[in-house]
Amino acid sequence: MNRLKFNVIHFDELDSTNTKAKELALADTEEFTVVIADRQTIGRGRGIGRKFFSEGGLYMSVILRPDMPLEDLSLITLYTAVCVHKAIGKVLNADVSIKWVNDIMYKGGKVCGILCESSESNSNPGSSAIVVGIGINLRATEFPEEIAGIASCFDVPDSKVESVKQKLVKYIVKGLSKYNRALADRKFLTYYRMNCNVIDKQVNITGRGEDYVGVVLGVSDNGELMVFSNRGAELLSYGEVSVRELVEQ
Numbered sequence: 260m261n262r263l264k265f266n267v268i269h270f271d272e273l274d275s276t277n278t279k280a281k282e283l284a285l286a287d288t289e290e291f292t293v294v295i296a297d298r299q300t301i302g303r304g305r306g307i308g309r310k311f312f313s314e315g316g317l318y319m320s321v322i323l324r325p326d327m328p329l330e331d332l333s334l335i336t337l338y339t340a341v342c343v344h345k346a347i348g349k350v351l352n353a354d355v356s357i358k359w360v361n362d363i364m365y366k367g368g369k370v371c372g373i374l375c376e377s378s379e380s381n382s383n384p385g386s387s388a389i390v391v392g393i394g395i396n397l398r399a400t401e402f403p404e405e406i407a408g409i410a411s412c413f414d415v416p417d418s419k420v421e422s423v424k425q426k427l428v429k430y431i432v433k434g435l436s437k438y439n440r441a442l443a444d445r446k447f448l449t450y451y452r453m454n455c456n457v458i459d460k461q462v463n464i465t466g467r468g469e470d471y472v473g474v475v476l477g478v479s480d481n482g483e484l485m486v487f488s489n490r491g492a493e494l495l496s497y498g499e500v501s502v503r504e505l506v507e508q
């Protein structure tokens with residue numbers, strides 16, 4: 260049996276593991292190298308200027324070097340959510356779900372965010388890479404006011420945090436190492452759909468002019484959200500819109 264070998268580069272503190280991983284990717288660092296930081300001072304979230312609260316959790320970025328055009332890689336973000344969802348199930352046995360496109364939810368709050376970024380070099384096109392950044396809230400901590408109502412964490416005891424981190428990294432990277440095949444055959448989408456918590460739900464859709472309400476019909480083979488609303492049936496792309504489940508008051 261082939262054992263996956265990968266390098267882990269650990270820092271006590273970084274501005275952002277994604278920024279460091281992108282720098283390393285441009286310097287020809289090997290595929291599946293993992294950058295980890297105990298804290299991030301400017302952990303980046305999805306969306307311009309969005310920060311990711313980065314204390315008391317696992318903050319990691321993995322360098323991938325796909326042998327397909329970067330623009331064909333939109334599904335990597337859904338595949339990463341599947342890898343993280345499975346790893347959390349194995350290591351923490353926690354009941355988590357996926358909120359399209361790739362937030363991992365626990366006890367009604369976001370417990371993990373994923374940010375995939377490309378790192379392209381004009382001077383050295385051969386060094387193009389994807390950096391997959393993952394942040395998981397592990398330890399009980401006081402969240403800043405602006406995310407206190409929307410974030411959650413696993414309450415891992417201090418004495419177990421290090422071993423939990425190591426196991427999560429191992430399972431996540433093992434999952435990611437199969438990305439070429441997974442993106443080609445797309446079988447992972449069955450798991451994604453089974454664990455996606457907005458399917459069949461009413462959601463508020465933001466990002467296409469005025470907010471509106473629709474029902475989620477499913478997730479397409481290209482990772483778009485299929486919704487039906489008074490505008491008719493639509494496919495919504497990741498990056499273009501965000502959705503929030505409508506909860507009856």
Ligand code: BTN
Nearest residue numbers: 275277302303304305372392394
């Ligand atoms: C989101 O907005 O949900 C995405 C958050 C992604 C956070 C992770 S933490 C590790 C990596 N480094 C970063 O700066 N961001 C990602």
